[in-house]
Each structure stands twice: as structure tokens, then as C-alpha cells.
Amino acid sequence: MLWAALLLPNGPAATPPSDDALRGLAIWALQFTPRVAVSGEAVLLEVEASVRLFGGKRALRDRVVQEGADQGVNAVAWATTSLGAHALARAGIENGFKRPLEVLLDGLPMRVLTAVGPHHATLARLGCQTLGDIRRLPRGGISRRFDKGLLGAMDRAYGLQPEAHEWVELPDTFEARLELMSRVESAPALLFGARRLLLQLCGWLAARHSGTTAFTLRWAHDAMRNKDAGEGGALTIRTAAPTRNLEHLCRLLAENLAKVELLAPVGDLQLLADEVVSFDEKSASLLPDESQTGESLQLILERIAARLGPDRVLRPVLTEDHRLEWMQMWQPAPQPLPRRPSEPVDMPQPTWVLPQPLKLATRGPRPMYQGVLLLLTGPHRVEGGWWHRLGEGDEAITAQVQRDYWVALSEHAGVLWIFNERLAGDETAWYLHGVFA
Amino acid sequence: MSAVLLWAGDEDGSPTQALAHPSKSPSRRSQPGALPPEIEQAIWRGCDLGKQLGSVVSTGFAALDAELPGHGWPCQSLTEVLSPQPSVLEWRLVGPALRSVVAAGGSVVVVGPPKHPHLPGLRHAGIDEKHLVWVQADAPAERLWCTEQLVKGNACGALIAWLPQARPEQIRRLQVCAQACEGPVFLFRPAAAQHESSAAPLRVMAAFGLDWELQVHVLKRRGPMHEGVVHLASIPGGLSAVLTPRLLQPSALIASRESFRVNPPEVSPHALGGTAPSQRPRRHTTIR
Numbered sequence: 001m002l003w004a005a006l007l008l009p010n011g012p013a014a015t016p017p018s019d020d021a022l023r024g025l026a027i028w029a030l031q032f033t034p035r036v037a038v039s040g041e042a043v044l045l046e047v048e049a050s051v052r053l054f055g056g057k058r059a060l061r062d063r064v065v066q067e068g069a070d071q072g073v074n075a076v077a078w079a080t081t082s083l084g085a086h087a088l089a090r091a092g093i094e095n096g097f098k099r100p101l102e103v104l105l106d107g108l109p110m111r112v113l114t115a116v117g118p119h120h121a122t123l124a125r126l127g128c129q130t131l132g133d134i135r136r137l138p139r140g141g142i143s144r145r146f147d148k149g150l151l152g153a154m155d156r157a158y159g160l161q162p163e164a165h166e167w168v169e170l171p172d173t174f175e176a177r178l179e180l181m182s183r184v185e186s187a188p189a190l191l192f193g194a195r196r197l198l199l200q201l202c203g204w205l206a207a208r209h210s211g212t213t214a215f216t217l218r219w220a221h222d223a224m225r226n227k228d229a230g231e232g233g234a235l236t237i238r239t240a241a242p243t244r245n246l247e248h249l250c251r252l253l254a255e256n257l258a259k260v261e262l263l264a265p266v267g268d269l270q271l272l273a274d275e276v277v278s279f280d281e282k283s284a285s286l287l288p289d290e291s292q293t294g295e296s297l298q299l300i301l302e303r304i305a306a307r308l309g310p311d312r313v314l315r316p317v318l319t320e321d322h323r324l325e326w327m328q329m330w331q332p333a334p335q336p337l338p339r340r341p342s343e344p345v346d347m348p349q350p351t352w353v354l355p356q357p358l359k360l361a362t363r364g365p366r367p368m369y370q371g372v373l374l375l376l377t378g379p380h381r382v383e384g385g386w387w388h389r390l391g392e393g394d395e396a397i398t399a400q401v402q403r404d405y406w407v408a409l410s411e412h413a414g415v416l417w418i419f420n421e422r423l424a425g426d427e428t429a430w431y432l433h434g435v436f437a
Numbered sequence: 438m439s440a441v442l443l444w445a446g447d448e449d450g451s452p453t454q455a456l457a458h459p460s461k462s463p464s465r466r467s468q469p470g471a472l473p474p475e476i477e478q479a480i481w482r483g484c485d486l487g488k489q490l491g492s493v494v495s496t497g498f499a500a501l502d503a504e505l506p507g508h509g510w511p512c513q514s515l516t517e518v519l520s521p522q523p524s525v526l527e528w529r530l531v532g533p534a535l536r537s538v539v540a541a542g543g544s545v546v547v548v549g550p551p552k553h554p555h556l557p558g559l560r561h562a563g564i565d566e567k568h569l570v571w572v573q574a575d576a577p578a579e580r581l582w583c584t585e586q587l588v589k590g591n592a593c594g595a596l597i598a599w600l601p602q603a604r605p606e607q608i609r610r611l612q613v614c615a616q617a618c619e620g621p622v623f624l625f626r627p628a629a630a631q632h633e634s635s636a637a638p639l640r641v642m643a644a645f646g647l648d649w650e651l652q653v654h655v656l657k658r659r660g661p662m663h664e665g666v667v668h669l670a671s672i673p674g675g676l677s678a679v680l681t682p683r684l685l686q687p688s689a690l691i692a693s694r695e696s697f698r699v700n701p702p703e704v705s706p707h708a709l710g711g712t713a714p715s716q717r718p719r720r721h722t723t724i725r
Contacts, residue, residue: 297592312573316556316566328556348675349558351528409687414525414645436673
């Protein structure tokens with residue numbers, strides 16, 4: 001048996017840690033083992049069977065200690081019994097395997113065992129100071145003078161009697177709260193608290209073998225808020241692929257929080273997992289697979305879209321139209337492309353287009369753009385669009401075009417795609433619409 | 438040094454004699470000045486092109502490949518392309534290389550292009566909708582940040598970024614990041630940047646030529662200075678199907694137009710390619 005005890009610090013007025021905090025820590029710990037119990041101010045977990053999965057005792061210990069510190073754990077201890085680990089954690093000794101457990105426990109002060117509490121004064125008057133002193137008292141006398149809880153607890157701590165625990169069960173939905181240590185006034189600073197909640201979320205997802213595609217961070221404003229600031233706010237973040245990668249979720253949240261302006265200082269945070277999808281994990285194999293260094297393109301584009309805005313990371317979609325403006329559309333990158341690819345065009349087409357056709361000056365009949373243009377081939381008539389109405393109501397216009405496209409050559413600006421359109425009356429005008437580059 | 442002297446002395450008596458009468462020396466080591474082939478291979482000379490340590494992507498132009506170390510655009514490093522005007526020649530220059538990148542399944546990501554990319558035209562360069570991503574970054578800081586994220590992530594097949602205002606230290610930072618990026622990274626910058634120092638190991642100056650060609654001059658490479666200009670034949674966007682032999686020499690057309698302007702004929706040509714109203718007979722005179 002390999003037990004770990006994780007101790008949460010007491011509150012400001014020596015109040016024991018809140019149930020929410022203990023429960024959050026227990027949910028996070030469930031990713032290591034299903035045997036997690038809450039006892040007093042500590043979360044106890046039995047990880048003997050998980051050692052190999054997490055890469056050995058040292059790797060597991062390092063991970064628990066490091067991630068536990070992010071969760072606010074202030075003492076960790078390892079021992080062969082849960083009460084022993086709990087007692088060592090209270091005494092500030094981490095490694096319960098350095099010497100035999102009896103030797104270590106014998107030297108500890110009495111108060112490290114909860115069961116000693118009611119009898120502490122009596123035992124102290126008997127001259128006992130350490131657990132070893134209690135153990136040297138005659139067993140029969142102890143069981144007659146004190147309740148049987150004391151002797152039972154002593155036996156369980158020393159591993160003489162089996163222990164029974166009420167295991168923490170994994171909830172079906174994830175919802176975690178965190179009261180912030182101090183009032184937070186800027187949104188990016190919320191990330192510090194939110195990271196702790198995200199760590200719990202990742203632990204919960206790992207225990208359920210799933211990933212999230214949407215989660216919500218809610219914040220409640222401080223009680224001293226301005227009247228019109230409201231109760232609080234919420235931010236929902238969606239990911240393209242299910243993930244439980246803590247760093248990725250943190251960065252996504254940071255990018256989104258950077259754009260939020262808080263109306264009032266925040267005192268309370270809440271994190272909810274909205275959409276949870278089970279996903280296949282890569283198995284840890286003996287031989288290394290073909291190594292993929294770096295991240296997938298999707299993750300990077302998601303992060304860029306979180307900073308720039310979703311409509312600025314785009315993929316093209318071809319549409320079946322012969323008018324240049326409507327030949328393709330751009331859609332946000334995470335959206336799936338239509339399954340059926342459109343037919344390839346074999347006509348000459350420019351590689352750059354201007355967002356709006358640019359009206360060109362003329363010298364006599366010739367269009368000018370950085371000098372007089374030389375028309376190479378044309379005309380290529382593009383006409384139609386009477387069926388296409390733009391805008392709403394009275395301001396609707398028809399996207400009807402009637403253009404003669406030409407390939408033109410400029411000595412400086414390269415090969416251009418320009419068109420000639422008839423205006424009112426007999427007048428015509430030249431427009432630059434694309435570049436063959 | 439002494440070994441060389443001994444060797445020359447063994448053959449022909451004295452070194453000076455060996456140099457004076459090279460034909461007399463035995464055929465196994467034909468000329469005292471020439472080195473045996475195995476030594477010849479191991480020697481790097483200042484006039485040779487350097488070796489590219491990482492992989493390369495062929496440019497698709499044999500004449501340009503011959504001028505580049507490793508015979509192609511380098512991966513795992515930056516390539517700076519300077520041109521006098523933006524959006525004149527980018528896809529024509531890198532398009533053939535992108536075709537092979539896309540054929541291998543890599544995505545092409547463009548950051549902050551000067552105009553909107555047009556996919557129907559890019560399909561002539563082998564790029565399809567599944568493999569093109571456009572990042573609309575406008576501010577210089579945004580462009581740099583996006584480029585750096587994409588370079589660090591090492592997930593795109595090829596990255597093309599327009600960084601007109603990047604400073605030398607920012608380019609150096611990108612170059613350090615790019616050493617872990619397996620695809621080619623192209624930075625398009627204005628021609629004025631040639632006077633700044635740059636950490637990119639390969640810098641080329643590209644200009645557009647009238648007769649369907651690109652003129653490329655290698656400003657910086659691992660190897661000797663590049664002299665002269667490489668002319669690369671390139672017809673963009675599927676135009677090769679519609680060009681007549683006369684149109685393959687537009688410079689000649691422009692020259693004749695200039696002479697035409699100096700000595701104009703009596704009747705000036707009218708309505709060049711104009712869209713005439715339908716009730717009028719339509720006239721298309723020769724286009725000059």
C-alpha cells in the first residue's frame with residue numbers, strides 16, 4: 001500500500017479548509033487512482049496500483065507534489081497507512097519510507113492523530129508527549145480508561161488493523177468554485193485562480209477518459225460592487241477538438257480574458273464543463289512512434305483566432321459562380337469544409353484580388369495604373385447575377401454584373417486582371433480587380 | 438607541408454622540376470598541383486556553394502536551384518524575399534515549391550498578405566482549399582506574433598508571411614525559432630530592407646520581368662557572392678493556355694507602342710476593348 005496525504009492550509013482565522021476546496025482537490029486526485037478519501041483537512045489517496053502507469057514512484061511523486069502545489073496543498077506525506085501518512089503530513093515529514101514507520105511515528109507529538117484530541121489533556125498529565133509514549137502504556141489500561149477509538153486509531157496508524165474508507169465518487173458533471181484570496185480587479189489576473197480550477201477540470205476529465213469542447217468560467221462580483229455592475233459575468237470558451245491539455249486551455253482562456261473588462265472587483269470564480277466528449281488516448285508504447293514535435297495546426301490556429309478574433313483566421317470555400325467576387329467565400333478555420341469539393345476551374349484566374357474593384361484613370365481610351373497599361377488578351381465577358389439580391393428592404397440592390405475582363409500588363413505592377421464596365425449612357429470605365437502574381 | 442615535399446621529391450627529384458614538367462610525372466598522380474579525388478571531395482573551397490544542413494524543397498526552377506545551397510528553398514530556416522512592390526510576383530516565385538508541399542499533405546499558411554488570396558487562381562499552383570489558411574493580421578505586432586506562433590508550432594507545411602516593418606532583432610528571433618520548424622518559411626519584405634542586416638541565411642531580391650519571367654538575384658547565401666540575375670520563365674494563373682506567340686513577347690509590343698506614340702498615324706485607334714453599347718456595331722481594333 002502506498003498512501004499519500006495532501007494537506008490543505010487552514011483559513012485566515014484558523015478555520016478548517018472549506019468543503020469545496022477539499023472536494024475540488026479530491027476530484028483532481030481522482031485522475032491518479034479511484035481510491036481517494038477525504039479525512040479532516042486532508043485528502044488521502046492510495047496509489048500503489050497506479051505507480052507503473054505514471055512512470056514510477058518518483059515521477060508520480062513529482063507530479064503529485066508539483067500539481068498539488070498549484071492547488072494550494074501545503075504538505076504532502078507518503079506512508080504505508082493512511083493515518084500514518086496523515087500524521088506525518090501534519091508533522092511536516094514527507095517521506096515515510098526513510099525509516100520503519102513505527103520509528104517515525106513514535107517520535108511524533110501526540111496531537112498529529114485526530115483521535116488523541118479528546119484525551120490530550122489526560123494523556124499529557126500522565127506524562128505522555130509522543131505517540132511512542134502512548135504506545136508504551138499497557139493496552140488493557142488504555143482500552144479501559146479511554147474509549148476504544150484511541151486504541152483503534154493507534155493500531156490503524158501503525159498498520160496493525162485494517163483501515164476502512166469512504167471513497168470519493170466522481171461526479172457526473174463538473175462544477176468547481178473558488179473563492180479568491182483577494183479581490184481581483186483586472187480580468188487577466190483572474191487567470192491565476194482560474195488555472196487552479198482548470199487543473200481540477202483536467203483531473204476530472206482524465207479520470208473520465210474524456211476531453212472538453214466547451215467550458216464556462218463565471219465570476220461573481222464582490223459584495224462591495226457598484227449598483228449597476230450586476231452580479232457577475234461569464235465567458236464560454238469552445239475548442240475545435242476535445243482536449244484536456246492544461247497548457248492549451250490556459251492559453252485559450254488567457255487570450256479570451258485579455259479582451260474582458262471587469263465591471264467590478266471579483267471575489268468568486270466558478271468553472272463548469274459544458275460539453276464533454278470521450279476521446280481516444282494515445283497509448284504509451286514501448287517503441288517510440290514517429291515523433292510529432294510541436295502542436296497540431298488546429299491548436300495554433302485556435303490560439304491565433306482567440307487573440308485576433310475568429311473571423312480573421314480563414315479557410316477558403318469555392319462556390320459555383322462565375323463572378324469574381326462570389327467565386328469563393330472565406331469561413332473561420334475551425335468550421336468543417338463542405339465534403340464535396342467543387343469542380344476545378346481551368347480558366348485563367350488571378351491569384352490576388354482586390355476587396356473592391358479599383359477605378360482606373362484613363363489616358364484617351366487606355367486605362368492607367370502606374371503607367372499606361374498594355375492590354376494583352378480579352379475580352380472575357382462575365383455577365384449575370386440578376387438573381388442575386390444584396391441587402392434588405394428598400395436598399396436592396398442586385399448583384400448584376402456586366403463586365404469585359406482583360407489581362408493587362410504594367411511595367412511596374414505586373415500582370416493585372418482589369419475589366420471594363422458600361423456606365424450610364426455611352427460612358428465606360430476601367431477597374432482593376434486582380435493581379436496575376 | 439613536409440609530406441607534400443617528400444611526395445613531390447619521390448616522384449621527380451625536386452619540386453621545382455615537377456612543377457616545370459608536369460607531363461613527366463607518372464599517371465597515378467597525374468599532376469602535382471591536383472589532389473587525389475578523395476582529398477578533393479573533403480576540401481571546401483571559397484568559391485563553392487555551402488552545404489544546406491537541413492532538408493530543402495526544390496524551387497521548381499532548375500536555374501534557381503543551381504544557385505541555392507542544397508539546391509532548393511531551405512527548411513528549418515528563414516528565407517527572405519525582397520521585392521520592389523508587394524503582390525506582384527509572390528505566388529509565381531514560390532508556387533512551384535508550394536505545389537510539392539501541398540502534394541505531401543502540408544498546409545500553406547499566409548500571414549498578412551497585401552491583397553486577398555484568390556483560390557481559383559491558386560489552384561493553378563496546385564493549392565487546394567483544404568491546404569490554405571489565411572491569417573488576417575494587420576498590425577506589425579500581430580503579424581510578428583502570428584508568425585512566431587506558427588513557426589514555433591511547427592505544424593504548417595509552408596509559412597508565408599509579409600513583414601514589411603520587421604526589425605533585424607525580430608527577424609533574428611524568428612530565425613532562432615525557425616530552426617525547429619520543418620517547413621520552409623518565406624518572409625516577403627520590401628526592397629528597401631536589403632540595406633538592413635538580417636539573420637535570415639538566404640535572402641533573394643526578386644523582380645518581375647515583362648516577358649513572362651522573374652528576375653532573381655541572390656543577395657545572401659551560404660557560399661560566394663551571386664553575380665548577375667537569374668531569369669526564370671513563369672506564366673501565372675493558367676494564362677499559358679490563352680497566350681498567342683505574339684503575346685509571349687510583351688516587351689516587343691510595348692516597344693512598338695512607344696514608337697507608335699512618337700509617330701502617330703492619321704487615324705487614332707478608338708475604343709480599345711471598350712464595351713460598346715449594344716445598338717452600336719462592335720469594333721475591336723488591334724490592341725497595342
